[in-house]
Amino acid sequence: MDRERLAQLLALGGPRKWRKREILFAAGTPMGSFFKITRGVVAVSRTLEDGRRQIVAIRVPGDCVGYLEEGGLYAFEGEALTDVEACGFDRRKFDAFAAAHPDLAAATAEALATALKQTGQAMLVLGQLRSTERVAHFLAEIDTLYRVRRVSSQPLSLHMTRGDIADYLGLTIETVSRTIGKLKRRGIIQVAGTDEIVVLDRDRLLDMGKTRCDSKDAGSAF
Amino acid sequence: MDRERLAQLLALGGPRKWRKREILFAAGTPMGSFFKITRGVVAVSRTLEDGRRQIVAIRVPGDCVGYLEEGGLYAFEGEALTDVEACGFDRRKFDAFAAAHPDLAAATAEALATALKQTGQAMLVLGQLRSTERVAHFLAEIDTLYRVRRVSSQPLSLHMTRGDIADYLGLTIETVSRTIGKLKRRGIIQVAGTDEIVVLDRDRLLDMGKTRCDSKDAGSAF
DNA sequence: CGGGAACTTGATCTCGGTCAATATTGGTGG
DNA sequence: CCACCAATATTGACCGAGATCAAGTTCCCG
Numbered sequence: 001m002d003r004e005r006l007a008q009l010l011a012l013g014g015p016r017k018w019r020k021r022e023i024l025f026a027a028g029t030p031m032g033s034f035f036k037i038t039r040g041v042v043a044v045s046r047t048l049e050d051g052r053r054q055i056v057a058i059r060v061p062g063d064c065v066g067y068l069e070e071g072g073l074y075a076f077e078g079e080a081l082t083d084v085e086a087c088g089f090d091r092r093k094f095d096a097f098a099a100a101h102p103d104l105a106a107a108t109a110e111a112l113a114t115a116l117k118q119t120g121q122a123m124l125v126l127g128q129l130r131s132t133e134r135v136a137h138f139l140a141e142i143d144t145l146y147r148v149r150r151v152s153s154q155p156l157s158l159h160m161t162r163g164d165i166a167d168y169l170g171l172t173i174e175t176v177s178r179t180i181g182k183l184k185r186r187g188i189i190q191v192a193g194t195d196e197i198v199v200l201d202r203d204r205l206l207d208m209g210k211t212r213c214d215s216k217d218a219g220s221a222f
Numbered sequence: 223m224d225r226e227r228l229a230q231l232l233a234l235g236g237p238r239k240w241r242k243r244e245i246l247f248a249a250g251t252p253m254g255s256f257f258k259i260t261r262g263v264v265a266v267s268r269t270l271e272d273g274r275r276q277i278v279a280i281r282v283p284g285d286c287v288g289y290l291e292e293g294g295l296y297a298f299e300g301e302a303l304t305d306v307e308a309c310g311f312d313r314r315k316f317d318a319f320a321a322a323h324p325d326l327a328a329a330t331a332e333a334l335a336t337a338l339k340q341t342g343q344a345m346l347v348l349g350q351l352r353s354t355e356r357v358a359h360f361l362a363e364i365d366t367l368y369r370v371r372r373v374s375s376q377p378l379s380l381h382m383t384r385g386d387i388a389d390y391l392g393l394t395i396e397t398v399s400r401t402i403g404k405l406k407r408r409g410i411i412q413v414a415g416t417d418e419i420v421v422l423d424r425d426r427l428l429d430m431g432k433t434r435c436d437s438k439d440a441g442s443a444f
Numbered sequence: 445c446g447g448g449a450a451c452t453t454g455a456t457c458t459c460g461g462t463c464a465a466t467a468t469t470g471g472t473g474g
Numbered sequence: 475c476c477a478c479c480a481a482t483a484t485t486g487a488c489c490g491a492g493a494t495c496a497a498g499t500t501c502c503c504g
Contacts, residue, residue, distance in 0.1 A: 046346050054346040105327035112334035119341035124276040126348035127392030170349030
């Protein structure tokens with residue numbers, strides 16, 4: 001995408017900030033803007049009336065969140081896992097702009113297609129893997145994600161509580177804790193404090209997580 | 223989309239047919255075309271080396287399948303659950319055509335966004351619902367899907383074996399069978415033969431399936 | 445009809461959930 | 475900088491939903 005258009009596009013968006021654990025957008029709330037993350041990590045989730053919550057994706061700088069709507073309302077919730085900075089785009093203006101710029105529409109489709117592949121993979125994890133496999137897969141996934149997208153590296157900060165991890169993997173806090181303990185005892189990872197992790201044996205972690213996760217792709221292109 | 227463009231577009235596609243249980247496209251195979259289903263039902267899935275399979279979506283006439291790629295290879299597998307007719311579109315030609323027709327690109331993005339919302343919902347089902355809730359949700363989902371998209375109605379044909387349902391819900395054949403039995407005994411559904419189902423108490427089914435499933439939307443717009 | 449695949453049903457086992465104490469930890473104010 | 479404390483994490487004992495194993499039974503397709 002050329003410089004000028006990019007400038008025009010950015011003019012549509014206003015920079016905003018949130019603090020850790022603040023909500024960027026709540027499910028069922030009227031949609032205004034979606035957001036392109038420039039700093040920090042956000043969890044996209046959906047919750048049942050009885051409180052059961054499923055985190056559907058972890059998003060990092062370069063990704064967009066809050067794009068999916070359901071009758072003019074946000075379809076999911078977005079919560080800041082760290083302090084977050086993001087650029088908000090009015091959805092209507094963006095759509096109009098995209099209609100006039102085919103390459104932008106293509107980039108949007110591309111980003112959505114990537115997200116869809118990821119969710120397919122996530123369904124495999126939730127539906128088929130046992131708890132140890134899920135946790136191993138999660139750690140490998142976060143490790144590459146954060147490294148590739150420069151969120152953090154070697155002493156890897158998860159930025160997620162055990163509860164968040166549990167809600168992402170469809171397990172309980174206790175099971176996540178026990179499993180991390182087991183991986184630590186087996187010398188596959190090292191844990192400092194409560195969310196600093198060092199991956200000691202990446203190969204074994206990948207094997208345990210079954211589904212080799214592809215490292216290469218970047219965030220949504222627009 | 224206007225008539226003329228539609229004609230052009232259709233000229234890109236060749237009609238094809240498959241018989242029940244044939245593979246439309248295999249994961250990891252070089253991608254040629256994607257398909258817009260015109261008749262029948264297809265299951266989109268992904269399988270681990272050890273044979274565990276997760277069905278990621280059930281697709282019906284109006285939907286597209288085989289669109290997602292991973293380095294030039296199909297990212298998922300598509301299997302015909304019934305005899306299927308579909309229109310194949312060469313992906314490269316389609317992309318070129320879409321680049322020249324903004325409304326088509328927008329329609330593509332729209333379809334992908336809808337699919338993404340559905341998968342988010344599916345993650346909630348796999349990660350948070352108990353077996354009875356999952357089966358109830360599944361039956362309600364299929365009921366509305368097939369009715370809205372005119373696959374079949376009242377004596378509802380699932381077109382899926384217990385094994386398929388299990389692979390979709392992350393359960394085992396036995397659990398699916400037992401759960402369907404329980405719903406039958408409770409008078410919520412009626413079962414004829416092995417895949418003909420009549421929903422007797424739709425409200426109760428929806429309640430059990432927790433996550434009220436939205437009926438309205440149609441297939442991918444192109 | 446006949447036979448093989450798909451389904452149901454029962455008995456048992458196991459993984460992960462639940463409940464219940466501790467034990468860390470990291471954030472806060474003194 | 476340290477001490478305190480509420481939040482988070484760990485650990486243990488026990489339980490139960492759903493998986494596994496193993497027969498039967500039904501169905502449906504040729």
